[in-house]
Amino acid sequence: xxxxxxxxxxxxxxxxxxxxxxxxxxxxxxxxxxxxxxxxxxxxxxxxxxxxxxxxxxxxxxxxxxxxxxxxxxxxxxxxxxxxxxxxxxxxxxxxxxxxxxxxxxxxxxxxxxxxxxxxxxxxxxxxxxxxxxxxxxxxxxxxxxxxxxxxxxxxxxxxxxxxxxxxxxxxxxxxxxxxxxxxxxxxxxxxxxxxxxxxxxxxxxxxxxxxxxxxxxxxxxxxxxxxxxxxxxxxxxxxxxxxxxxxxxxxxxxxxxxxxxxxxxxxxxxxxxxxxxxxxxxxxxxxxxxxxxxxxxxxxxxxxxxxxxxxxxxxxxxxxxxxxxxxxxxxxxxxxxxxxxxxxxxxxxxxxxxxxxxxxxxxxxxxxxxxxxxxxxxxxxx
Amino acid sequence: xxxxxxxxxxxxxxxxxxxxxxxxxxxxxxxxxxxxxxxxxxxxxxxxxxxxxxxxxxxxxxxxxxxxxxxxxxxxxxxxxxxxxxxxxxxxxxxxxxxxxxxxxxxxxxxxxxxxxxxxxxxxxxxxxxxxxxxxxxxxxxxxxxxxxxxxxxxxxxxxxxxxxxxxxxxxxxxxxxxxxxxxxxxxxxxx
Numbered sequence: 001x002x003x004x005x006x007x008x009x010x011x012x013x014x015x016x017x018x019x020x021x022x023x024x025x026x027x028x029x030x031x032x033x034x035x036x037x038x039x040x041x042x043x044x045x046x047x048x049x050x051x052x053x054x055x056x057x058x059x060x061x062x063x064x065x066x067x068x069x070x071x072x073x074x075x076x077x078x079x080x081x082x083x084x085x086x087x088x089x090x091x092x093x094x095x096x097x098x099x100x101x102x103x104x105x106x107x108x109x110x111x112x113x114x115x116x117x118x119x120x121x122x123x124x125x126x127x128x129x130x131x132x133x134x135x136x137x138x139x140x141x142x143x144x145x146x147x148x149x150x151x152x153x154x155x156x157x158x159x160x161x162x163x164x165x166x167x168x169x170x171x172x173x174x175x176x177x178x179x180x181x182x183x184x185x186x187x188x189x190x191x192x193x194x195x196x197x198x199x200x201x202x203x204x205x206x207x208x209x210x211x212x213x214x215x216x217x218x219x220x221x222x223x224x225x226x227x228x229x230x231x232x233x234x235x236x237x238x239x240x241x242x243x244x245x246x247x248x249x250x251x252x253x254x255x256x257x258x259x260x261x262x263x264x265x266x267x268x269x270x271x272x273x274x275x276x277x278x279x280x281x282x283x284x285x286x287x288x289x290x291x292x293x294x295x296x297x298x299x300x301x302x303x304x305x306x307x308x309x310x311x312x313x314x315x316x317x318x319x320x321x322x323x324x325x326x327x328x329x330x331x332x333x334x335x336x337x338x339x340x341x342x343x344x345x346x347x348x349x350x351x352x353x354x355x356x357x358x359x360x361x362x363x364x365x366x367x368x369x370x371x372x373x374x375x376x377x378x379x380x381x382x383x
Numbered sequence: 384x385x386x387x388x389x390x391x392x393x394x395x396x397x398x399x400x401x402x403x404x405x406x407x408x409x410x411x412x413x414x415x416x417x418x419x420x421x422x423x424x425x426x427x428x429x430x431x432x433x434x435x436x437x438x439x440x441x442x443x444x445x446x447x448x449x450x451x452x453x454x455x456x457x458x459x460x461x462x463x464x465x466x467x468x469x470x471x472x473x474x475x476x477x478x479x480x481x482x483x484x485x486x487x488x489x490x491x492x493x494x495x496x497x498x499x500x501x502x503x504x505x506x507x508x509x510x511x512x513x514x515x516x517x518x519x520x521x522x523x524x525x526x527x528x529x530x531x532x533x534x535x536x537x538x539x540x541x542x543x544x545x546x547x548x549x550x551x552x553x554x555x556x557x558x559x560x561x562x563x564x565x566x567x568x569x570x571x572x573x574x575x
Contacts, residue, residue, distance in 0.1 A: 152440070307466070
């Protein structure tokens with residue numbers, strides 16, 4: 001019997017609604033995507049978050065400025081050092097705290113090491129989302145572990161560092177730490193070469209990532225997307241260059257840019273950024289003064305007696321280029337030891353809002369890797 | 384440019400093979416002979432049998448320091464740490480006599496009760512930073528577990544007290560700095 005091709009469909013169809021998450025390994029935490037599917041194609045996607053809300057901003061208004069630092073570690077738990085740095089810079093702006101020179105270099109070193117940790121881990125997780133279970137992720141974690149050991153030697157904790165303070169760092173690094181750090185950083189490009197040999201030219205990865213989840217330049221700018229995601233779309237915007245906060249104006253480094261803003265571009269931008277971070281670190285190891293305090297006198301007073309610290313009335317917005325994008329802390333002071341208002345501009349949260357526009361028209365399996373390429377940490381999204 | 388299909392996949396498998404070889408002594412020797420870059424060898428630590436060496440600054444939960452005998456503790460129950468603790472896990476009761484005045488020994492007040500709820504403590508080290516008497520320090524004991532939160536995870540004064548010698552044994556560098564500071568303070572206090 002011949003097939004009738006001119007027949008109209010007699011079956012009524014309706015979009016299938018699927019909940020990805022909140023407890024799902026591909027959602028990087030407790031995050032839910034309500035997806036409407038036509039076959040396997042996404043026609044609607046609604047991100048649902050708030051499952052990990054911990055009331056960080058409200059709690060911070062009831063405690064001293066310094067007491068908020070351990071809570072910022074838990075915002076983006078991959079980048080505790082950057083989060084500390086963001087709040088420290090906001091407090092320094094609010095109260096005109098000067099920073100010790102050696103302390104400032106140590107802060108740059110810590111922030112760049114954090115960038116290495118974050119980008120290595122997120123690339124590993126992206127591969128995990130693509131179905132390469134375990135292997136690339138474990139290679140990434142092997143390298144991450146070395147840097148976490150460095151963090152432990154300096155601050156006492158691997159992930160919840162609580163190390164950077166207004167005016168410098170809490171305590172100077174132990175003897176021989178810089179030498180050890182330099183060895184690890186010098187070997188990092190070798191690992192990156194190996195990692196790229198495994199991934200960059202792999203046909204499966206190219207097929208899965210190229211021209212998937214494209215984010216146009218215009219849309220990225222109007223949505224307020226920042227960080228590697230924005231740069232992957234071809235916008236040259238790096239707060240390290242724009243603001244030149246800390247000592248970043250003293251280092252020479254390039255800002256890698258992508259061309260079309262697909263998942264592959266985001267992956268490549270992160271890899272290239274790691275290479276630039278290595279360069280910044282090597283310059284910092286050369287420039288850092290051997291002696292001198294790691295924290296300024298005002299900073300010491302702040303650490304020892306947090307309740308005596310009463311910044312003048314006013315407000316300040318301190319921002320840094322965290323590995324995920326623009327991390328900002330907005331503080332309003334009413335002259336008391338506690339902030340009157342405390343707000344976090346979390347890059348993961350803002351970058352996540354554009355998820356639906358990137359996913360429309362893609363398949364379900366692509367939604368998972370698009371989410372992976374956004375690089376979110378739910379601790380920061382929900383705060 | 385001619386691209387051989389599958390070359391990327393083969394290259395990736397090569398990396399996996401190299402990492403596999405690294406884990407064996409004969410494999411490492413082979414890689415050395417072939418002149419392939421320096422390797423890490425086996426990186427896994429067989430945890431319960433074999434423990435990772437922690438750095439000196441590694442911190443876990445705080446403990447109270449005493450000099451010599453447990454009666455001679457450094458804490459004077461000033462309650463600064465209780466006030467500054469971000470998750471509010473320290474509870475202090477000052478020792479008082481019948482009239483309600485603070486009890487004193489060697490000219491210092493004492494804590495009657497000093498409890499840390501370590502199921503809430505987040506090991507941030509702020510209590511150590513703010514203590515003006517260096518009476519509280521961070522421990523590095525991490526294998527703590529119990530059947531309930533209220534009993535075993537609620538550390539009372541007796542459980543928290545540890546000697547200054549113990550502190551010196553786990554953190555020699557930090558203890559030396561603290562001792563120096565305390566000696567300087569004592570010199571200042573004693574007249575002449």
